[in-house]
Amino acid sequence: MMMPPSIFAPGFALRKFAFGISALGIAALSLTLPTSAELTREANSTLTLPQNPQTVGYRTENAFKGITFSQPLAIVTAPGETDRLFIVEKTGRIQMITGLGSKPVKRLFLDLSEQVLTDVEEGVLGLAFHPDFATNHYFYVFYSTRAKTSVGTGDHERVAR
Numbered sequence: 645m646m647m648p649p650s651i652f653a654p655g656f657a658l659r660k661f662a663f664g665i666s667a668l669g670i671a672a673l674s675l676t677l678p679t680s681a682e683l684t685r686e687a688n689s690t691l692t693l694p695q696n697p698q699t700v701g702y703r704t705e706n707a708f709k710g711i712t713f714s715q716p717l718a719i720v721t722a723p724g725e726t727d728r729l730f731i732v733e734k735t736g737r738i739q740m741i742t743g744l745g746s747k748p749v750k751r752l753f754l755d756l757s758e759q760v761l762t763d764v765e766e767g768v769l770g771l772a773f774h775p776d777f778a779t780n781h782y783f784y785v786f787y788s789t790r791a792k793t794s795v796g797t798g799d800h801e802r803v804a805r
Contacts, residue, residue: 696746708748713768722773722783736760738743738785754785761788761799771802 691758715734731739736757743749760768766788774782784805791800 708750708776711748711750713739717767717769718771720771720773722755722777725777730771732771733767734766734769735762736787738768738771756785756787758788759787761790766799 652661711803713731713733716731717734718732720730720732722730727742727744729741729744731741731754733739735754736755736759738754738756740751740753740775741748742751756768760766768785768787770784770786772784772786774780774784782805784803786803789802790797790801791802793800
């Protein structure tokens with residue numbers, strides 16, 4: 645039986661590898677690799693790239709001239725609305741932009757900056773509007789915060805309505 649090239653670096657050996665698949669049942673695979681398996685590089689035979697990249701006909705420009713944001717992470721719109729955008733800022737604020745068809749104006753929609761942790765992968769990380777937002781005015785914010793629970797105080801990710 646011919647063994648496929650190893651994907652493990654020299655010095656690492658994998659004796660058996662098993663996994664389960666939950667579709668209509670469980671399948672298991674057992675594979676034994678020799679302990680002296682060496683890393684082998686296979687040549688790419690299917691992907692070809694041009695020697696000189698194409699020049700693409702697009703450019704970027706500031707969509708809201710004169711308006712700035714602090715670490716923007718998302719642009720969200722409420723269902724059915726066409727003249728209002730919400731900009732999620734990692735620092736804890738959600739800004740609202742109105743007047744999209746004429747002169748855009750920025751207004752503060754929500755400020756959670758006093759409750760939000762903003763280290764590395766933390767902050768206000770998401771905003772979603774309820775499908776019936778026009779009637780019930782529900783929206784959901786995903787953010788990092790410090791909270792006290794029954795197991796102690798620490799950093800938590802919270803979804804709040």
